[in-house]
Every structure is written in C-alpha cells, then in structure tokens.
Amino acid sequence: MTMRTDVTHFNCAIADGVARISLNRPDRKNPLTFDSYAELRDWFRDLHYAEDVKAVVFLPNGGNFCSGGDVHDIIGPLTKMTMKELLAFTRMTGDLVKAMMNCGKPVISAVEGVCAGAGAIIAMASDLRIAAPDAKVVFLFNRVGLAGCDMGACAILPRIIGQGRAAELLYFGRSLSAEEGHAWGFFNRVVPSGDLEATAGDMAARLVAGPNFANMMTKTMLNQEWSMSIEQAIEAEAQAQAICMQTEDFKRAYNAFVAKERPVFEGD
Numbered sequence: 001m002t003m004r005t006d007v008t009h010f011n012c013a014i015a016d017g018v019a020r021i022s023l024n025r026p027d028r029k030n031p032l033t034f035d036s037y038a039e040l041r042d043w044f045r046d047l048h049y050a051e052d053v054k055a056v057v058f059l060p061n062g063g064n065f066c067s068g069g070d071v072h073d074i075i076g077p078l079t080k081m082t083m084k085e086l087l088a089f090t091r092m093t094g095d096l097v098k099a100m101m102n103c104g105k106p107v108i109s110a111v112e113g114v115c116a117g118a119g120a121i122i123a124m125a126s127d128l129r130i131a132a133p134d135a136k137v138v139f140l141f142n143r144v145g146l147a148g149c150d151m152g153a154c155a156i157l158p159r160i161i162g163q164g165r166a167a168e169l170l171y172f173g174r175s176l177s178a179e180e181g182h183a184w185g186f187f188n189r190v191v192p193s194g195d196l197e198a199t200a201g202d203m204a205a206r207l208v209a210g211p212n213f214a215n216m217m218t219k220t221m222l223n224q225e226w227s228m229s230i231e232q233a234i235e236a237e238a239q240a241q242a243i244c245m246q247t248e249d250f251k252r253a254y255n256a257f258v259a260k261e262r263p264v265f266e267g268d
Contacts, residue, residue: 005049005090007043009036011061017054017208018201018233026062029114031070037093037118045097054212054267055204056105058126059197060112068140070115076145092152093118094191097151100125101223104216106207110200111178113192114180122162127219129186130200131178132193143173159226161186169211211249212267 003019005012011022021043023030024253045160047053056091058065062268069075078086096197100107100122109126116138123129139157141150148154148170161184170174191199217240225233249265256263 001046001049001185002052002135003047004043008041009033009039010043014053017052018204019053019056020059020201021056022059022061023066024061026064028070029064029067030061030119031067031073032118033070034089035072037096041092041096041099044096047099047103047105047118050105053105054215055207056103056107057197057200057204058107058109058122059200060110060132064113065109065111065115065135066117066122067114068119073154093121094151097121097125097156101219106204106219108200108203110196111137111187112196114138116140118151121153123151124156124186125151127222128188128203129181130189130191130196130203131181132196133178133190134193135178135181135187135190137176137181138172138173139169141157142171146204148173155226163191211244211247211253211265212248213247214244217244237268 002016005014009024011020011024013020023032023036025031047056052170071123078089081089090198090215106128107126108128108130109123109125110130110132112132113134114136115123116136117140120137120139139148139153141148141153153170154166157170160166161169176186178187178190182190189199221233221237221240225236228236248268249263252265253263
C-alpha cells in the first residue's frame, strides 16, 4: 500500500521514500489535541504496511517542535472526565508511542524550540534525534501535578540517558538544553537552526538508500530486545540475521564488494 498524505491535524509530504511530517498549529507552538493524537496514532499504524515510505522525519513548524497537550483542548477537559474516560485517553496516547516503535521504519525527530510534554515523548520515541541550538526538551508532567511515568517515559528515557539523569528530568520537570541533551546522549547531533531540516533530510536519505528490510529488522530488534535476556537476544539476533541473509540486498552487497563497487540496495 501507499501512505496517505490527506491528513487533517498535521502536515505530511512524501518524496523519495521519506515522509516529512509536522504539527500544524505553529501559532500555539504546535500543541496536540485529541484529534491529532488519534490521527498520528492511526497514521503510524498504517505506516507499517506502506511500501512507499522508508524513513520518517518529524519536523518542527514555526520554530517549535511541540508544546505538548493543548491546555484548552485537552488539559481542561481531562479535569472533568471519569476514570474510565481518562484511562481511554492515556491508553490512546500510549498507543501513539507503540505505533511509532512498531511502524518498521526509522523515525528521525528534528527538534527546534519548544519540545515539551507529549512533544518530548514523541522525540524520545523516535530512533534518532537531532537538535537546533535553541531546542528545549521538557518532560513537564510533574509540573502539572502528574507522575513522570507518561507514555512509556519511565521505561524508555532511562535507556537513552541513564536512570539517574532520567529521574532528574522526570522528578523536577526541568528543561534539557540542546547542548546538555547532546552530552547526555538524548540528541545524536546539534546543528545550526538553518541546517536542521537539511541535516534530517540527509540522514533520512542515507537510511532510504540502505538495506530497508534490514533497517526494519534492526528497529524491531532494538525494541524487542529490551525485555530479553542476553541469551534470548543472541538467539533472536541469530534468527533475524539468518532471515536478512536470504535477501537480495545481501547478495547485492556481496557482488558489489567483489566488483569493487558501491552496493545499490533495493529493499528486497
């Protein structure tokens, strides 16, 4: 199937195997609403089956990445919901993270300006993260009277930056700068603001030009091996690699090496 771009609550463009998406409320620093949560979740679920998209770049819009849940459209209504309604909402938000992790395509977040709350979670759930110098990541749940364990933060964030550093951010809800985020391993790279989108695009193009089936397998194993023992992980990787050794891309790489050429991967 081909991926749809006729979305309502975020921007989406697909070209050369790369989907570029961004939230579309720059006047409010791109907050999420009930509708945008659900549409993003459904889009990433469908992405698993798309053949025309090999990588995703989640971009800022208007100088900011995402300010989290909209105070008026989400936070206010949540204070009036029943427990059953609240659980349906928190499960839906968690489903967005699960959909991103299970989409089978590498996701790059290019963070500029405000990246708060659920916006910080979207960046966290991505495979790679790059930042402009003014990026400010804030897991602000504690600051609004909530626990830091939101949308998988207590499981995923410590694996990226370490338990103590994650605890500091989740307990205090303080801002993580681009420089500190890079030093801590949250960001893979910090680049000038004017180079942010181009750098993310170059990274995505490199992924698209790579062995896409193998990239899918790498993403799958990175996620699944969190809950495995070392012995289980080694066996799972043996099976995954044996599958990849049956692909045409593996043969193309070998033939190119023999011919002293650069391999051209086709994703099969």
